[in-house]
Structure formats: structure tokens, C-alpha cells
Amino acid sequence: MSEVVGQTPVRDRSRRNTVPAGFNWDQWLGVCEKRPFIGNAYYHPANWRKRLDFGTGTFGDMGCHIFDPVFDSVGLGSPISVRSEGPAPNQWNWALDSRIQYVFPGTPFTAEATLQSLGTTEPLKPPAEVRSLLEGDDLPDTGSIVVGTRGAMVIPHVARPLLYPDKKFKDLSPARSRLR
Secondary structure, three states: OEOOOOOOOOOOOOOOOOOOOOOOHHHHHOOOOOOOOOOOOOOOOOHHHHEOOOOOHHHHHHHHHHHHHHHHHHOOOOOOEEEEEOOOOOOOEOOOOOEEEEEEEOOOOOOOOEEEEEEEEOOOOOOHHHHHHHOOOOOOOOEEEEEOOOOEEEEEOOOOOEEEOHHHHOOOOOOOOOOO
């Protein structure tokens, strides 16, 4: 899951602003279609990621960071299938929300023959049955929730993982929890 930060879904690119001194707009555009510079954070510092010509949207931008610990921990490879739901992008911007369903083949570290993974961006948060596993705690703005056979783990982006149910894992120390 990933929050949508700083999205400016401007549908009219007819705005024009002065290119900041020392910034080579033509060089930054590279091989993209020439267009006037739009200021007020339309592209910079981070919104370029949400523009069709320059980025892959919120999920494309953050997905690699969010999924990395999940891929590494259970040894995932390529998905069997991927389904994306949500609004289509407009002419210039990726949609503000999406829901991406992945199905992966099982691994030696998964209980089932297949593993389903759901990626969402705001406002499409994980379903209520998954949120209920967090025992009333807030969801992180960005991160992963791994649901296993004996509990759940929340992996916030840039924070320590949290294990649920709390009482089951309260005495677990990081040193004892390493795989041997």
C-alpha cells in the first residue's frame, strides 16, 4: 500500500511558468515531447513520477520498495498473473488510485501452491479483514502487510516491522527471530 503524496492532477497543461535560473528545461525533457515548463511543484521536486511521460505513477514509483522485503523473505519470482483495477490515466497523469492483484507460484516458504498479493494506493487501502489483524493500530502510510499461517507482519516503509497478534510475539527478541 502506498499513500499518494503531492499529486497534482492538473488536466490543463496550457499553464506556462518561467524556467528557474540555472535549470536547463530542454535537457531535462530529453527525448520527450517539447512542452512549456509548469512550475508550482507540477514536476519538481517529486511529482514528475506521476506524469505519464516521466514516471510510472505512485505504485510504479514505490512498488519496488514496498514489495522488496516480501519478495526477499519468501523467495518470490515472476507472477503467474497480474490484474490492475482502477481509473485509467488521463492524457498527462497517472490515476490517483489503483488496486493491483498479483498471483505468484508458491515457494518453500509459503503454505499454499499460490500466493496472492494485493497492491493498493490511497484511497484503496487493504480490505477490512486484513486491517482487523492489526488489533486497532493504524496502517502505515506506505508499506506491506504479510499475512501468514501464524500471524501477520506489518512492514512500514522506512520503519521497523511489527508482528501481530501482539501477545503472541511480545517476548520475541530480534536476535531469536533470525532464520538459522
